[in-house]
Amino acid sequence: MELMRVLNGIRRWFALPPLPDTVVIDGVEMRSPYWREYGDEAIKAGIWRKASELPRTLRVVSRFAWQASPRAFVAILVLQLLSGIASATGLLATTRVLTALLAVGPTPDRVLAAAGQLTLVVVAFAGRGLVVSVIATLNSRITPVISRLAEDEVIATASRVELAAYDDADHHDLLSRAQSQGVSNLTQAYNQAVGLLTAIVTLAAAVGAVSVLHPLLALVLLCSVLPDAWATLRGSRLRYISSVRRVALYRRKSMLNRLLTDRDAAAEIRSYTAQPTLIREHRRVGDVLLNEQIELGKVAERIGVTGRTISGLAVGAGYVVLGWLLYAQIMPLAVAGAAVLAMRTGRSALSQLVLSLNRLHESGMYIGDMQRFLTEATARTRPATGRQAPADPEVIELDRVTFSYPDASKPALSGVSATIRRGQVVALVGENGSGKSTLAKLLSGLYLPQSGSISWDGVDLAEVDESSIADRVAVIMQDPTRWPLTARDNVRLGRPDREDPQDLLLLQAATGTGAAEVAEELDHGWDTLLSKEFKNGQDLSGGQWQRMAAARAVYRDAPILICDEPTAALDARAEAAVYETLRLLSQGRTVFLITHRLASVKHADQILVLHHGELIEQGTHPELLAAGGRYADLYTLQAKAYQPDELTAVGA
Ligand SMILES: Nc1ncnc2c1ncn2[C@@H]1O[C@H](COP(=O)(O)OP(=O)(O)OP(=O)(O)O)[C@@H](O)[C@H]1O
Ligand SMILES: [Mg+2]
Incomplete structure (x- = not known):
């Protein structure tokens, strides 16, 4: 029991404290703020699963590097191997130089004996230096290309996603992570992958040399790096966890930032003196972010110090072992000198390896996000079927069309059925929020119904290429x-x-x-x-x-024209002109017209009246007036406003 408590204490010491559960705004306590609603499986996944994802990261990195320049990619791989061979050669030659120098006999003879190997050392290390700088040159050319390719792919994919994804907060979170972290981490991962390759090759050379001298030394080498390895891995995981839980906060903060500084809202912010409210919210979010960063720094430092301390002790232990081997005359002095050198090279290669692995693992998590974004966004992109929508549809048929926005408790449209023929002017009327704009987006193919269908001349819009629908439609959006x-x-x-x-x-x-x-x-x-x-x-x-x-x-x-309140902001003369134009355009075209000014829909061939997402009335103006339903009520109400005052007074 006691042991468990101690272990849990240690675990907490090396973990981030939870984000605040409640936030107080203007004295009102808000439960479960939005930033607690991250549920990322990546956070819970264990270290081994992460390690197993390394090949995937490397695959993604190689894909982009290859795309950037196949020739440079292959050249870098080959040059890396050459540099490894050069350092192994240099190291082994150094061992031989030391052995020759520390052998018994007159000094000039020993120097002469070592000269050959000494030349080899120089050639090997100089060659390695040359190779390394060629690699660096190639890298500096290839890295910006990788970054551009990735950025391009993310933006292009995001721009093709179906419209409904824009109402989904998860989509925005993932996109923002892919854009802000995924792309930059890809180039980092590329550099780390190159570093990893160098480290592996150098390490193989060093471990080979050390093991030849004494197998025990290889073990000592490993032990001295492990604590450091743990510390760097743990630190990177914390950084990732922290970045995932901060992403919603960052988005909120930059949204407020934009509001406070952009031109669009500038006038309204001033006339409502909304600055204090917005700035307060900006600071509140900023405070949480600030605390998080400070906490992250604190915990990361704790982890780092622990790792470095234990590593230092292990290095000390390594020298004790070496000393003991000498003392017990198991190893001659010449070999011990070479061993120290090989161990130092090995240790630095091993740290480089761990560092690269760790950075790769860290970048891998962000790249994983980017890949997930690309996969999910592609899944949310309507696949190209190659089928085209009819060029100039004769009949548009809505069959029990039902549509809900993501996470909405009730549908914005339910069970809407209607038949529209070419050349008709169809008016969509109804109160605010009754579903008119939603129906307009469905008619223009921007959303697909969740059940029911919209078809043109019997062709379901869900089965044709999105672009072919768009091609036949012109929309005047509400906004x-x-x-x-x-x-x-x-x-x-x-x-x-x-x-x-x-x-x-x-x-x-x-x-x-x-x-x-x-x-x-x-x-x-x-x-x-x-x-x-x-x-x-x-x-x-x-x-x-x-x-x-x-x-x-x-x-x-286009053969289909959809107008969502095209004249709401127009003056009377401009409005009359637009309606005249629409009337002329309707010859041989299908026009959908959304408006609250019922006087303008009097001549429509069909009027569809929506209420809470349902089609409650349908017919021509005289038919609907005669029916005495909601349309008749709304129309009479508006007509009254246009009567001369005396008449209204009499009518009232
Ligand atoms: N992007 C969205 N995400 C979630 N719900 C939405 C979204 N857009 C609209 N809604 C909801 O769907 C319903 C229908 O909205 P819609 O915009 O179609 O109404 P409308 O008839 O065009 O209203 P208005 O006359 O005000 O333009 C409303 O309840 C609205 O709150
Ligand atoms: Mg609308």
């Missing part, structure tokens, strides 16, 4: 992206490969949506950069941005 590009490129992004050297199509799209007026008033017309964060850039008003978004969608010239 369109404000691209920091020129006004022209903001519209052209709708279909960048469209041939339009004279800007005719661009102007056509821009005129009907009011974007042309916007561009005319800009300092450099269509060439104005639309971002205040760069020199000579200009910003637009909310409505002007929306006109740009509408122009972009029209420019895309």
Whole structure:
């Protein structure tokens, strides 16, 4: 019992204290803050499992190194072996030089006898120096390429992940670890792998030499390095554990950092004097991070000191053994001199080996994260089936479409069925949060339903290539992206490969949506950069941005047009112009229109009324009015607001 307590005490001494369970904000105690919700299997895995992952790390590293430059990769391997051979040769030659020098006989004779071997020592070590510098040159060329390749792969993979992953916190955690640590650790691991190879080769040479002199010395050599090895391994594991549990905190902190310093929120932060609240949260998170770093430093130092002390004692013991071998005349003095040299080389090679192994093991954990990200992100990327969506669908069929966001308690859409024909204008109406934008994303193929299906001319969208769906759809998002590009490129992004050297199509799209007026008033017309964060850039008003978004969608010239509140920020004249354009566009196209202004949906061919994610009414304007349901209520409510005051007074 007592022993267990002592052992547990020792274990705690060398472990990180847990993160605080509760946090007090403004006097309110918050249980289980978000950063406790990391559950990483990697933390619990034992050291042997980690060691067994070394080959995997080496495989990943080699894959990237080979990709970076196959020739340099092979050259480095060969040169490493050469350097090992050179140091073994040098070491053995040194042993022979010492033996010759310490032999009995006149000094000049002994020096002459040693001269041959001495030359070999010089050649071997000089050769090794040359090889090492060639390796370093090759390395400095190959390392940045590896880093770029990895960064590229992570970003490219992340950009292809299906949209639903963005609502999943785990995805963001893993991506942030892959980006911040995975990539940099890959280049480190590469350098460590090269170091490991050097150490193995040198160690083999040294152990070989020592064992030839006396087998017991090899054992002493090993014992003197083991405690150090334990300390470095333990330290790296702690660093990794700490980094995993800090990642959510770091993300939170940088999010606050961005909010406090970026342009987007600057005005709102000031008008609500939100700075103190945000800064307080920033400091609170910062404090937890700070404590964690201090604790990590403390524990790492404890571990390091222990390891170094025991190692020092073991080295002392090694010399005692050597002394005893001499005293008992088991080993002659000449051999003992060579043994000391070989042991020192061996010890430094062994420390290098342990250090490289340890760093590799540490980097391996981060690389493991990166690999996991790449695997999971690829699994969340819709596979290319090679099947194309119909080019210009005649019928769009929704069959009991149900969709839930990750971790949501109830579905955002459930059991929505409808049939839409080419040339129809379909209005989606309903209160805030009723599922309109979600349905728009499903219709545009950005999300796939969890049950039920959406099909075009009988082809299920789940079975065709995502890009082929996107190609047939133009969307005006509810919250369109404000691209920091020129006004022209903001519209052209709708279909960048469209041939339009004279800007005719661009102007056509821009005129009907009011974007042309916007561009005319800009300092450099269509060439104005639309971002205040760069020199000579200009910003637009909310409505002007929306006109740009509408122009972009029209420019895309797709058979299906989805408009999520395309006119919410537009003035009355611009709104009328956009609706006129949409009316013209609807010839031969299918248009989905989401709006809260029910007056604009009166002429729609179909109106779908959503409520809490369910389709509760469906029909034309007169049909729905006659039905006297929710649509009729909402419509009457809005219509009333437009009556002259006298009429409202009479009606009330
Ligand atoms: N990314 C998301 N992650 C989780 N839940 C979401 C997400 N986006 C929307 N929701 C939820 O799904 C439901 C439907 O949202 P949706 O955006 O489709 O509503 P909407 O009808 O477009 O509302 P509005 O009129 O305000 O634009 C809401 O309850 C909302 O809280
Ligand atoms: Mg919406």
